[in-house]
Amino acid sequence: MDELPLAYDVVPAATEREDALQLSLDSWEGPLDLLLTLARSQKVDLRQISILALVEQYLAFIAEMRALKLEVAADYLVMAAWLAYLKSALLLPKDPAEDPSPDELALRLQLRLQRLAAMREAAARLLARDRVGRDVFLRPHPEGLHDVRKRRWDASLYDLLAAYGQVKLRTEPVVHMVARRPVVTLDAALQHLERMIGVRLDWAELSDFLPADYDGPLRRSAIASSFLAALELARQGRIDLRQDGAFEPLYLKAAGA
Amino acid sequence: MIDDLERAIEAMLFASDEALDARQVAARLGGETTPGAVRAIVAAIAERHAGSGIELVERGGHWHFQTPADLAHLLRRERDDPRKLSRAAAEVLAIVAYHEPVSRAEIEAIRGVQTSKGTLDVLMEAEWIAPAGRREVPGRPLIYRTTDAFLQHFGLASRKDLPGIEDLRAAGLLDPVDLAFEAAMDELDLVKDGEDA
């Protein structure tokens, strides 16, 4: 510890003029800073400092400020009050029951000052190092290292085929494929009947003229179209029609036979 | 042991904002060194760095440090950024593969929807399709074909390996059940394509 010099200030304005009257407390970073400045005026290692003398210095300084009717910030006054208490405790005969003892309080203050002083000195030594841009220099315009992001597209053969299938589906021409319904057209029935009446000479029921293998919807269609064909042939006078009563079977035979 | 003057000039050239000529270096040294002496020292510095990863080069009488051109590739690093091909792009790619060579207008006719330029760009960036000349029709449109990289990526020995329409139907890829869904997805993709463009 001895090889470390006493505290340095980064900004020496307050400390260099410590004996001169300071018209402002702006130069200090709070009461502890002021105490440290005053302590350094004792020109001894902080470990050997007289706390009592330091307290008196501080109180005198604040008293002077107030005598000059300068505004003294509250935290400086709080410190002054506490130091006044410490001073009286240090001066009075020791009361062993008192806890913490004035000596302990003084020791704590001393430890705090040592720590602040250590950091102040560390800051000064740090700022005095070879700093980039002041003492050492970098390349002003390095080429720089660049990352180029290259997009890598991803797709599977399935994606490709599914997409093509979809295109095909979407664009295939829409054709309405109507299933061929089982019907016998009028023309077909006419031709059929014309052929049949040449074969059958006697009265025969219309349904007998239909092909035997027609059944279901095809048979119904054949009946309807054959009926119309029979009416047409009767109109042409080529067949005769006979029905014995309403809803009775319809008979037909070649005309004049 | 490098002498002080050489160190000083080397540091100056390193830290300078811009390339310096011998006169400027001499001036910064305080005028005790002549530009001629500076030139000799600069040559020695350049010589000392020759063949290393740092080069001192002269441009019109001005000197500056740079990295050697043959190492430029080290200063750029390419990183992969995998992306899923959009459905629209997959359709276009499939059409090119099945119908190549094919123009953009023909692609659109087959797809039945407009194809953004960006979609073709994506496929060209992926190096799966490439221009293959122009169609000798009015307007001489560019035509596209697939590439070897395409065959390689999709594990195809040749274009003939692409399944035919009947194969697709057998595989259910022409199954209309999902048509409405697919169409909806396609629309989404088109919106995305539009945003990309």
Added chain:
Amino acid sequence: MIDDLERAIEAMLFASDEALDARQVAARLGGETTPGAVRAIVAAIAERHAGSGIELVERGGHWHFQTPADLAHLLRRERDDPRKLSRAAAEVLAIVAYHEPVSRAEIEAIRGVQTSKGTLDVLMEAEWIAPAGRREVPGRPLIYRTTDAFLQHFGLASRKDLPGIEDLRAAGLLDPVDLAFEAAMDELDLVKDGEDA
């Protein structure tokens, strides 16, 4: 003859706009070279430049080229104006550096005064300090630490290089007052015990 790998690493460090560590260099080389091998080569490069006008220095495991400090007078220009720190900021920076990680309340306990928000902001803007999580005590205060940029700016190879840090630690000056107080009281008791005996 400088080998290709050494040239490559030298060029990278020279071209980079920020200090690189061995892992970053190895990654850029494509993973064939281990960080350990990189470190050995970097040491060789630094050795080769020692005593020249360009130095390869290590700061917190990161390497960069810079000019030697003894040539500052030749290189310093009017425009060079490194950040001027207020006394408060300098003290706070020192406290963070020597005590890290440290909370604002701990900084204030040492300085005996409140730290204005602006002081920490200035140091964070300079990228010399950064939040380093929270202290797991009631209120979970934010704690701060110094950065690699701090080491680089102040020319420190590592935190161990902080001036006087070993002496301060040995003297107990980096311990909190409470701890130091107890130690001092123990010592007093020992002395008293000795007197009593």
